Amino acid sequence: MLKAEALRKDYNGHMALKGLDLEIKPGEIYCLLGANGSGKSTTINLFLDFIKPTSGRALVGGLDAKQHPIETKRLLAYIPEIVMLYRNLTAVENLRYFSGLAGHSEYSDADLLAFLERAGLPGHAPHKRVGGYSKGMRQKVGIAIAVAKQVKALLLDEPTSGLDPKASNEFSELLVQLSRDGVAILMATHDLFRAKECGTRVGIMKHGVLVGDLATQDIGHADLEALYLKHMHD
Amino acid sequence: MITQIMKHEWRLLLRDRLLFIAIPVYALLLAYGVYNGDAWRQFLTTNVAAATATADDNIGKLAEKAERIERGEPYGAYEDPRIPGRFARTMAFEMAVKPPGPTSAIAIGQSDVHPSYLLVQWRAMFNQSNTDEVENPVNLAVGRFDLSFVLIYLYPLLIIALSFNMLSSEREGGTQVLMLSQPVSVGQFVVGKVTVRGLVIIGMAVTLSLLGVMASGAELADGGLWRLGAWGLAIIAYGGFWFGLSVLVNAFAGKSSTNAMVLMGTWLVLVLLAPAVLNLVAKSTYPLPSRIELVQAARRGYDAAKREAPPSAQAGGAAAELASRGGEDVMLAELNTAFKDVIPLEMRGEAAAAPMFKRFDEQRDRQHGLIDRLKYVSPAILAADVMGELADTSTASYRAFSHQVGAYHARWRDHFFDRIMAGPVLGAADIRATPRFNFVPEEDGVVAARVVPGLAALLGFVLAVFAAGFGKLRQYPAAAR
Numbered sequence: 001m002l003k004a005e006a007l008r009k010d011y012n013g014h015m016a017l018k019g020l021d022l023e024i025k026p027g028e029i030y031c032l033l034g035a036n037g038s039g040k041s042t043t044i045n046l047f048l049d050f051i052k053p054t055s056g057r058a059l060v061g062g063l064d065a066k067q068h069p070i071e072t073k074r075l076l077a078y079i080p081e082i083v084m085l086y087r088n089l090t091a092v093e094n095l096r097y098f099s100g101l102a103g104h105s106e107y108s109d110a111d112l113l114a115f116l117e118r119a120g121l122p123g124h125a126p127h128k129r130v131g132g133y134s135k136g137m138r139q140k141v142g143i144a145i146a147v148a149k150q151v152k153a154l155l156l157d158e159p160t161s162g163l164d165p166k167a168s169n170e171f172s173e174l175l176v177q178l179s180r181d182g183v184a185i186l187m188a189t190h191d192l193f194r195a196k197e198c199g200t201r202v203g204i205m206k207h208g209v210l211v212g213d214l215a216t217q218d219i220g221h222a223d224l225e226a227l228y229l230k231h232m233h234d
Numbered sequence: 235m236i237t238q239i240m241k242h243e244w245r246l247l248l249r250d251r252l253l254f255i256a257i258p259v260y261a262l263l264l265a266y267g268v269y270n271g272d273a274w275r276q277f278l279t280t281n282v283a284a285a286t287a288t289a290d291d292n293i294g295k296l297a298e299k300a301e302r303i304e305r306g307e308p309y310g311a312y313e314d315p316r317i318p319g320r321f322a323r324t325m326a327f328e329m330a331v332k333p334p335g336p337t338s339a340i341a342i343g344q345s346d347v348h349p350s351y352l353l354v355q356w357r358a359m360f361n362q363s364n365t366d367e368v369e370n371p372v373n374l375a376v377g378r379f380d381l382s383f384v385l386i387y388l389y390p391l392l393i394i395a396l397s398f399n400m401l402s403s404e405r406e407g408g409t410q411v412l413m414l415s416q417p418v419s420v421g422q423f424v425v426g427k428v429t430v431r432g433l434v435i436i437g438m439a440v441t442l443s444l445l446g447v448m449a450s451g452a453e454l455a456d457g458g459l460w461r462l463g464a465w466g467l468a469i470i471a472y473g474g475f476w477f478g479l480s481v482l483v484n485a486f487a488g489k490s491s492t493n494a495m496v497l498m499g500t501w502l503v504l505v506l507l508a509p510a511v512l513n514l515v516a517k518s519t520y521p522l523p524s525r526i527e528l529v530q531a532a533r534r535g536y537d538a539a540k541r542e543a544p545p546s547a548q549a550g551g552a553a554a555e556l557a558s559r560g561g562e563d564v565m566l567a568e569l570n571t572a573f574k575d576v577i578p579l580e581m582r583g584e585a586a587a588a589p590m591f592k593r594f595d596e597q598r599d600r601q602h603g604l605i606d607r608l609k610y611v612s613p614a615i616l617a618a619d620v621m622g623e624l625a626d627t628s629t630a631s632y633r634a635f636s637h638q639v640g641a642y643h644a645r646w647r648d649h650f651f652d653r654i655m656a657g658p659v660l661g662a663a664d665i666r667a668t669p670r671f672n673f674v675p676e677e678d679g680v681v682a683a684r685v686v687p688g689l690a691a692l693l694g695f696v697l698a699v700f701a702a703g704f705g706k707l708r709q710y711p712a713a714a715r
Contacts (some may be wrong), residue, residue, distance in 0.1 A: 050712035070417045078415035084408025088249035100238040101416035
């Protein structure tokens with residue numbers, strides 16, 4: 001579903017991504033680990049066509065994101081590290097707008113409320129303007145927006161960084177549910193625990209190179225941490 | 235898709251306090267501009283009517299006086315209007331008037347500095363009123379608060395205020411990433427954003443000004459309809475230019491503050507500086523002869539004429555004495571002889587001064603010509619020019635009026651010259667048959683020929699900024715690095 005082929009990105013001489021090859025199949029949750037600046041966000045931005053690759057291809061459902069930006073964006077949803085919404089609109093209004101853009105203008109208010117509830121937004125919040133929301137609440141609206149889009153691939157850039165452990169756990173469960181529905185998920189994260197918990201595979205990136213790629217079932221929590229630290233120290 | 239973006243943008247605008255402050259103020263300014271333009275139009279209409287009435291009244295009274303004299307009523311020598319030289323030179327006059335055009339309420343324009351009526355009698359026209367200098371229509375429009383002032387100056391400011399951050403605010407507010415992760419291009423978002431803002435701001439400008447002008451009694455049948463149509467198009471094009479510029483500036487993905495500065499700077503240059511510079515260029519390229527030179531040339535001409543004057547030319551001063559000594563017939567004959575001598579002399583004096591005045595006119599025409607060619611540097615000048623033309627208050631329209639007055643003045647002289655030289659006195663019927671001035675409005679085709687290039691250029695500007703803006707948007711960076 002998501003495939004990087006010899007994907008390179010050069011920012012004015014700084015090679016942020018040095019020929020990434022990666023494939024994420026439907027139902028997989030791939031967790032990208034790595035220090036800041038290791039190329040995780042660059043990878044996600046290339047799939048989103050937010051930046052253009054220097055060479056190589058980022059494919060979504062077999063389509064090159066650079067060549068077919070609109071078609072590929074129909075297939076994927078994105079949750080950034082900090083979800084920012086239209087502060088003068090309510091959660092329902094924000095969700096309705098983004099769903100409409102994604103081609104789901106058929107949702108009723110009840111549908112929209114159900115998505116927000118499923119994302120864990122407290123019952124009193126949906127009709128309040130999001131200007132007063134905490135980061136965690138905004139993040140949940142972001143999740144609802146992504147889920148409501150009903151996509152084949154999900155890109156997440158450190159989505160749990162602002163969530164409390166309970167919300168983070170609920171979020172993981174949601175991801176697992178989505179993967180069971182056949183969604184391919186690529187999540188950049190610093191949370192080794194979360195990666196081991198919900199990920200089917202983990203990749204470790206360093207200086208734009210994927211230095212480790214393994215199935216989570218093959219490794220324990222402690223081993224994953226040890227492996228990660230080993231790569232970081234090399 | 236674009237409808238959804240428009241609905242969303244409209245909702246955001248409604249939730250933003252700026253709209254609730256800006257829109258009523260804007261509506262008020264537009265309404266006040268229309269009100270002022272209409273008041274000015276009424277003022278002109280009243281003035282024109284009063285001027286015509288003064289001339290009518292004067293000629294009527296002079297004819298009545300001649301009738302009384304013909305009936306044998308006693309009269310003073312200086313009151314006799316029947317002497318052609320005296321009648322045509324001093325006693326009678328015509329008020330050549332330019333009534334306000336059908337849509338004059340939309341732009342006061344040059345009607346602020348050019349008189350809408352000119353007094354015509356024997357004296358050379360250049361001694362009367364046409365030594366005014368060229369002024370830029372944009373500068374002059376500031377003088378009075380009319381609709382074109384609101385549209386040329388304030389309307390772009392409101393457009394800038396509501397659109398300078400249409401993309402940068404999404405970027406700075408962090409909503410851009412979610413927005414651009416949807417299957418919608420940046421261009422589509424911009425179209426939606428611009429359309430909503432355009433419908434509000436341009437829509438209000440067009441609707442309010444057209445309603446206002448129609449309420450002020452524009453005569454639609456009399457060439458008013460196409461003028462209002464072209465006026466609407468000019469408002470749309472001029473507003474479109476500022477929106478297009480805002481799209482272009484936003485496409486560079488700078489900060490909101492940078493966008494605001496760039497747009498305000500452009501406003502300053504195009505709306506305030508360009509007209510002033512253009513004016514200065516025209517004035518320094520084709521300087522007008524000094525007013526003192528003009529006055530001196532006229533004075534030298536008359537002095538020369540006076541020195542050559544035969545004694546009979548002075549006889550008018552002794553008319554009473556002549557009348558008492560030789561009776562009425564002698565006096566009339568003497569006075570006529572005096573005018574017969576004086577008038578050709580005066581005309582020679584004028585001819586001596588004429589080259590200087592001709593040079594003045596030529597230089598002024600060159601200034602106009604230069605401004606007319608250089609007006610294409612700024613959409614603001616183009617818009618002001620088009621609006622002035624449509625309101626019939628442009629420099630060109632006043633020049634056309636001035637030519638008509640000049641032709642009428644020549645007719646006045648031709649009409650009376652033979653009578654003065656031949657000597658017979660005028661009868662009351664002759665006085666009533668004095669040729670009168672009839673203002674002929676310019677043909678619609680003539681005005682349209684001046685409007686079309688400006689309007690076309692304005693539309694060209696719109697296309698250029700939008701094409702550049704949307705071209706630049708193709709490389710719009712979604713993620714900062």
